[in-house]
């Protein structure tokens with residue numbers, strides 16, 4: 001590991017020399033959280049995002065994780081999803097299914113993707129209803145301070161504009177406090193229609209990991225993590241602040257290159 005440390009309230013930073021090391025560290029981290037959660041609760045409720053994250057999780061399909069992870073105890077959700085058919089090339093479900101979930105023995109009924117025959121608004125309401133049922137049966141824990149679902153792990157990517165899940169800068173959904181799952185029809189990143197976990201749900205999780213690679217995101221990483229003062233508008237990624245849970249940033253060197261002090265640590 002190139003660098004590891006805590007950054008005030010911004011969580012733990014894990015900065016890796018190479019993508020290969022980042023992928024190994026990420027697989028280790030997920031496998032460990034799965035083990036702890038299965039031991040404590042009998043299940044592991046994990047929410048995925050789209051984008052490069054799924055490829056970076058690829059080592060989970062390989063030895064030793066393919067055999068050591070208790071896949072039958074995984075319940076899988078999406079922190080955000082594009083409102084397209086499940087077999088559409090833009091579907092986050094399809095991305096995860098093809099790249100990861102079809103290669104390990106997940107129980108098909110534990111895969112909780114959106115109903116792709118509904119409108120964005122209906123799909124968000126329906127997804128929240130599904131999550132409410134699973135909170136009731138304690139497949140998903142509940143936060144004792146927010147009453148929100150408390151996922152064991154929420155995995156997020158981040159765009160160069162600092163968006164996470166489908167929470168984009170300056171969008172009104174950033175202020176959503178009542179819904180668990182909401183929708184947008186004007187995503188600046190195509191496709192335009194998406195459903196997304198809201199910030200209260202993300203910040204109620206036991207663990208949140210933000211996985212970011214590449215120099216195009218270095219400025220957003222700096223603005224999301226460093227103490228930049230009040231003059232900068234808050235990026236969605238900066239609003240990821242688990243109330244009781246643990247936040248970890250997985251970064252490669254190019255993504256971390258504009259962090260304060262990064263030059264001196266090379």
Ligand SMILES: O=C(O)[C@H](O)[C@@H](O)[C@H](O)[C@H](O)COP(=O)(O)O
Nearest residue numbers: 049050051052157158159164165
């Ligand atoms: O469905 C989506 O578009 C995402 O969930 C989104 O939040 C993604 O994680 C980031 O845009 C980062 O994507 P990349 O890692 O591919 O840049």
